Amino acid sequence: MGAKSGLALKAVQWFIRGIQFLSCAVALALFSYFLAIASRNNITIPTWSKAVEGISGIGVIYTLLGLLLLCCVAGHPFASAIAIILDIAFIGSFIYVAQANRGGASSCRGTVNTVFGTHPASDSLGSGLPSYQQICRMHSAVLAVSIIAIVFFLISAFLEVVLVRHRRKESRFGPGPGNNYTSGYGKRGGFFSRFRRNKGPEEEAINPNALPEHTTPDQMRPSYNTESTAGGHKYGESGFQHEGQTAYPDTTSYPTAGQQQQHYGDGTYVR
Template identity: 65%
Template structure:
């Protein structure tokens, strides 16, 4: 159970990192296109365009490394702490990306603002796509930046979950209690073994009343109150014991010194 839960958490974090990687890759690809077109047509490139290009590029590198390191360092406290810090930093960075591309949040009709200038959506500057097309590219970047913000928040939470899960794994496994397998839920019997342990604990309760004896459990006794009638084994000497009468005589020890009539200390005699 422990290995399965660890694998499930890793798969979930891989999915989250994969979405982040795709979002960063889309932003990097589109802004690389903006920079390439601007360089070919001698268009002045704003600093914020270069900043977004850098954020997207670093995001691609970080998420790619995160996908690889999940194989070996998932839940490690040191690496997870660094990942949480970077995830929070990327949340802020992509908030900036979304704010810079807010021009793509509209309908991309009429006058629009794009990373390569402003103008009518149908207008096409020399050597550049129409402003409407540039606006739609900006819309794509705006959309993926919102998605990236949400998934960087999720990945930070998942890193905390992985650290907690790793600590539980280290605390509960492997040991004789779980058949020397890793995981706090992999012991033999699993969850239901707790009920068996509780049942055994109840049976060993010193305050519990003893069970009533059944007829086959009554011991042979000389005490008439507890003597089982009719359950004597074959050949049991009913007579011949000290103090019993046999044919009108009382059995007494044979080899003894008699102090009083009918009393002795060793052996039997009649």
């Protein structure tokens, strides 16, 4: 159970890191395109565009490393602490990226505000270059992926905490009879198991594995077929006596045939 849940958490985190990587890659590609156009055509662009490209570039490197190292260091307290700090830092960074590309929130019609300045949407940067309307739509794409990156960086920071707690719980319990000597932790009672009543002394005293009790001598029934049955004898001072008959004592010899049996209190016999 523990191994399956750990694998599921890693798969979810891998998916989240993949979305973050794609978001950063889209922002990096579009602003690299903007900088390439400005460099080739000697167009001045604001400094914040270079900051956006730097943030998205570092985000690509970080998320790519996260994808590669997730199977090795997922859940380690030190690695997860660094990842949480960086996730929170990228949340703030992409809030800045979204604010810088707020011009893409418009309908990209009429007058548009782009990285190349404010111009009519129908105008173009030059021959063979995109129009301002197209550049505005590129800003809209960067704004969208920035919002997505903010949400997924927030989720990944929370999931890092879950991975650390899962790893600690798995190492605390370890292999044992509760988990069939496999990795992970054994099953525990559910929420309603806390409210189960305690067993009474009668229920606890019953052992389902106990053998049936053997018959004791005082539980033997009297026999009507033989005089040698233990349950049919009564013990006295001079030996033992059968019901309605005089028995022979243990200390004297038995009378022979033809002798009259007479029993005295001292244990002797006469004809």
